[in-house]
Amino acid sequence: MAGSIVTGTVPALAGWAGRGARSIRWYVTSLMGDRAYEIYVAHLAVEHPGEPPLSEREFWVQRYREQEATPGARCC
Amino acid sequence: MSKAPTIRSPKSGGDRSLDSLPPRSVDQVPSAKKSWTPPRIILWAAIALLGGVSWTMLAIVRGETVNAIWFVFAALCSYLIAYRFYSKVIQKFITKPDDTRATPAEYKADGKDFVQTDRRVLFGHHFAAIAGAGPLVGPVLAVQMGFLPGTVWIIVGVIFAGAVQDYLVLFFSTRRGGRSLGQMARDELGKVGGTAAIVASLLIMIIIIAILALVVVNALAESPWGVFSVGMTIPIALFMGVYLRFLRPGRITEVSIIGFVLLMLAIVGGGWVGETDWGVAIFTLDRTTLAWALIIYGFIAAVLPVWLLLAPRDYLSTFMKIGVIGLLAAAIVIVRPEISVPAFSKFASGETGPVVPGTLFPFLFVTIACGALSGFHALIASGTTPKLLQKERQSRFIGYGGMLMESMVAVMALVAAVTLDQGIYYAMNSSAAATGGTVEGAVAWVNSLGLTGVNLTPDQLTQTANDVGEASIVSRTGGAPTLALGLANVMHQLIGGTGMMSFWYHFAIMFEALFILTAVDAGTRVSRFQLQDTIGNIVPAFRNTSWRPGVFISTAIMVAGWGAILLMGVTDPLGGINTLFPLFGIANQLLAAIALAVCLAIIAKNNNFRWLWVVAVPLAFVAVITISASFLKIFSPVTAVGYWANHVAFRDALAAGETTLGTAQTVEAMEAVVRNTFIQGTLSIIFVTLAIIVIATAIVATVRSYRSGGGVSSEDPRVESRVFAPSGLTATAEEKEIQKQWDALPAAQRPTAGH
Numbered sequence: 001m002a003g004s005i006v007t008g009t010v011p012a013l014a015g016w017a018g019r020g021a022r023s024i025r026w027y028v029t030s031l032m033g034d035r036a037y038e039i040y041v042a043h044l045a046v047e048h049p050g051e052p053p054l055s056e057r058e059f060w061v062q063r064y065r066e067q068e069a070t071p072g073a074r075c076c
Numbered sequence: 077m078s079k080a081p082t083i084r085s086p087k088s089g090g091d092r093s094l095d096s097l098p099p100r101s102v103d104q105v106p107s108a109k110k111s112w113t114p115p116r117i118i119l120w121a122a123i124a125l126l127g128g129v130s131w132t133m134l135a136i137v138r139g140e141t142v143n144a145i146w147f148v149f150a151a152l153c154s155y156l157i158a159y160r161f162y163s164k165v166i167q168k169f170i171t172k173p174d175d176t177r178a179t180p181a182e183y184k185a186d187g188k189d190f191v192q193t194d195r196r197v198l199f200g201h202h203f204a205a206i207a208g209a210g211p212l213v214g215p216v217l218a219v220q221m222g223f224l225p226g227t228v229w230i231i232v233g234v235i236f237a238g239a240v241q242d243y244l245v246l247f248f249s250t251r252r253g254g255r256s257l258g259q260m261a262r263d264e265l266g267k268v269g270g271t272a273a274i275v276a277s278l279l280i281m282i283i284i285i286a287i288l289a290l291v292v293v294n295a296l297a298e299s300p301w302g303v304f305s306v307g308m309t310i311p312i313a314l315f316m317g318v319y320l321r322f323l324r325p326g327r328i329t330e331v332s333i334i335g336f337v338l339l340m341l342a343i344v345g346g347g348w349v350g351e352t353d354w355g356v357a358i359f360t361l362d363r364t365t366l367a368w369a370l371i372i373y374g375f376i377a378a379v380l381p382v383w384l385l386l387a388p389r390d391y392l393s394t395f396m397k398i399g400v401i402g403l404l405a406a407a408i409v410i411v412r413p414e415i416s417v418p419a420f421s422k423f424a425s426g427e428t429g430p431v432v433p434g435t436l437f438p439f440l441f442v443t444i445a446c447g448a449l450s451g452f453h454a455l456i457a458s459g460t461t462p463k464l465l466q467k468e469r470q471s472r473f474i475g476y477g478g479m480l481m482e483s484m485v486a487v488m489a490l491v492a493a494v495t496l497d498q499g500i501y502y503a504m505n506s507s508a509a510a511t512g513g514t515v516e517g518a519v520a521w522v523n524s525l526g527l528t529g530v531n532l533t534p535d536q537l538t539q540t541a542n543d544v545g546e547a548s549i550v551s552r553t554g555g556a557p558t559l560a561l562g563l564a565n566v567m568h569q570l571i572g573g574t575g576m577m578s579f580w581y582h583f584a585i586m587f588e589a590l591f592i593l594t595a596v597d598a599g600t601r602v603s604r605f606q607l608q609d610t611i612g613n614i615v616p617a618f619r620n621t622s623w624r625p626g627v628f629i630s631t632a633i634m635v636a637g638w639g640a641i642l643l644m645g646v647t648d649p650l651g652g653i654n655t656l657f658p659l660f661g662i663a664n665q666l667l668a669a670i671a672l673a674v675c676l677a678i679i680a681k682n683n684n685f686r687w688l689w690v691v692a693v694p695l696a697f698v699a700v701i702t703i704s705a706s707f708l709k710i711f712s713p714v715t716a717v718g719y720w721a722n723h724v725a726f727r728d729a730l731a732a733g734e735t736t737l738g739t740a741q742t743v744e745a746m747e748a749v750v751r752n753t754f755i756q757g758t759l760s761i762i763f764v765t766l767a768i769i770v771i772a773t774a775i776v777a778t779v780r781s782y783r784s785g786g787g788v789s790s791e792d793p794r795v796e797s798r799v800f801a802p803s804g805l806t807a808t809a810e811e812k813e814i815q816k817q818w819d820a821l822p823a824a825q826r827p828t829a830g831h
Contacts, residue, residue, distance in 0.1 A: 063188065072598065074598040
């Protein structure tokens with residue numbers, strides 16, 4: 001983004017690196033599941049507007065409880 | 077992007093509202109006929125040429141050595157061609173995805189289990205769920221037959237069988253609301269076939285857990301370093317669990333990085349502890365003790381809350397998995413080791429080898445299992461992944477593409493194993509019954525095998541053991557130590573030199589152990605649930621999965637099931653892994669046969685007989701392998717191969733009053749062989765019977781569909797999709813054009829697109 005405002009190699013590279021770092025961060029956190037709460041809150045806002053979301057702590061407590069009730073296989 | 081003041085629920089508004097939306101599928105826009113432009117033709121010609129050259133280097137050119145890079149190119153080029161052409165044929169003529177149709181992730185969206193997930197993230201998820209220790213261990217054991225048979229089967233098998241199965245199961249399950257394989261089997265094959273499939277999957281789970289556990293026990297036995305560092309994963313995981321629960325909920329990446337650092341410290345620390353007297357005294361454990369430790373651990377882990385142990389260890393193993401596989405790929409490409417293993421060893425041509433007994437056909441296919449075709453994946457591809465899939469079209473990238481990636485892992489495991497000296501390979505992988513467990517015994521045994529170019533010296537064995545910080549590397553069967561040594565052998569040339577070899581070795585052992593412990597824990601839980609459900613039919617209280625006595629009893633039953641097989645393998649006078657591993661392979665391939673049989677019945681129901689061969693051919697092949705391997709295990713008169721032949725030989729010897737036979741030196745050992753072969757032989761009979769029932773019911777269902785010109789589809793009713801997403805790794809020009817229209821849509825009109 002910096003590259004489009006200030007012309008020059010260094011800002012362009014910095015902008016490129018910044019975008020790259022953000023993409024990696026987005027990918028890793030999505031893959032590992034950090035964003036599950038965010039997704040849940042967004043879902044609730046759309047599908048059940050007005051329903052107060054659980055707190056992040058409660059959400060995770062409940063999520064692990066559900067995971068316990070529906071175990072998924074891991075491969076060999 | 078500005079925040080929308082009000083977002084319209086996708087549920088409001090009827091079908092007319094769809095007209096105001098941009099295209100939801102590339103099929104909705106008149107496609108510019110994709111022409112084969114010269115650059116594209118040149119690109120694919122170059123890929124084909126490079127692939128052809130690589131295969132020539134591997135299969136035809138017979139130099140003294142072959143460079144590892146040719147394995148990588150042969151695999152990559154074959155995968156690219158298969159993905160671009162064959163998987164597209166399957167898409168065009170069999171699955172026929174329709175992106176205007178909503179996936180379960182869209183129409184059942186609940187923000188938790190059913191969530192539209194970015195295809196690239198889901199690819200990572202799916203891959204992390206399917207890849208485990210299996211594709212790492214099987215190819216290592218198959219190296220006994222030379223490098224070529226294994227390489228050919230891993231690559232050809234994945235293209236025509238493994239990836240096809242994963243793709244089809246994922247697609248069919250997505251069309252059926254994310255139903256599990258067992259449920260689909262019941263729908264398609266009827267009550268008998270479905271029940272046989274469910275019973276088989278329960279038994280398969282037990283045998284797979286037992287043999288994976290045996291691999292860990294073999295890797296950690298008599299290794300204080302390994303026991304310490306792998307043991308440390310328990311407090312590390314507990315710490316991570318507590319951190320996520322009480323300190324910073326949801327910070328999974330953060331806690332995984334902390335866990336990873338602690339894990340590295342545990343590996344380094346293991347090196348120090350392994351050198352102290354007290355460390356050696358505490359952490360040197362024999363196989364039987366370790367097996368009991370694992371059984372107790374397995375029970376506790378399966379009844380503890382998931383947040384405390386299972387979930388954090390799962391995060392850690394996902395983190396390690398992606399990292400290590402990337403690292404190994406980079407190392408092989410940069411180091412490019414020369415390989416002196418022959419293309420075909422003498423054990424490829426009918427003679428029985430010491431690592432896994434049996435002829436190339438069918439035992440090569442049974443041994444490699446996971447990297448080429450893994451039935452277990454059908455459990456992930458049905459049930460788990462479909463609930464997260466955003467668009468039907470993406471199932472090709474995730475199902476077919478994900479399995480190609482797993483196959484690549486298997487190829488790399490094979491490469492790591494073939495970089496090792498042949499003499500060392502056989503010394504590590506021959507059972508203690510053959511080598512006596514001593515350096516001298518191993519040298520004498522390996523040199524007596526009469527392998528060309530193999531001249532093992534005692535120095536080689538003690539030096540290598542020293543390099544990796546182990547007391548001995550003789551008879552470290554199970555594949556994991558061999559892979560670890562191979563990985564250390566490649567990695568130390570890239571980072572750290574010989575001084576780092578011991579670190580890399582234990583690093584590899586650690587990450588294999590992590591995978592396996594997670595699989596043991598998760599598998600015990602899954603099978604416990606199945607058992608609770610079954611007992612629930614008679615004693616309803618068992619249905620309640622939070623009723624503690626029910627949980628404890630059914631967990632104990634499942635743990636006893638795999639624990640008994642584990643103990644049998646650990647104490648087996650004939651060696652353990654070499655007698656049990658074929659059962660693992662047969663079980664896994666049997667599950668694949670079940671999955672393919674379900675796919676066959678579905679395609680027949682769709683009245684698509686012209687393309688039935690796409691599934692019928694791999695199904696026929698895997699049916700022939702599993703059934704013939706099982707028959708050999710049951711009926712072969714060769715004692716090294718046939719369980720019952722061995723059973724009878726030992727029983728008769730005992731009856732004749734003999735006190736030793738073969739490698740069994742005492743009457744107790746002989747009695748153990750009689751008992752073990754009885755169990756193994758019985759399991760073989762049960763497996764093959766279930767396989768035949770499932771395949772027969774699938775054929776009956778297929779013939780019925782053929783006679784009546786198809787059947788009533790068990791697909792869920794169609795729901796209109798209201799979102800768009802590209803289907804492959806990168807968006808095509810067409811897809812970018814559509815995406816632009818969606819991005820231009822006023823926020824208020826935009827349906828929710830998950831995340």
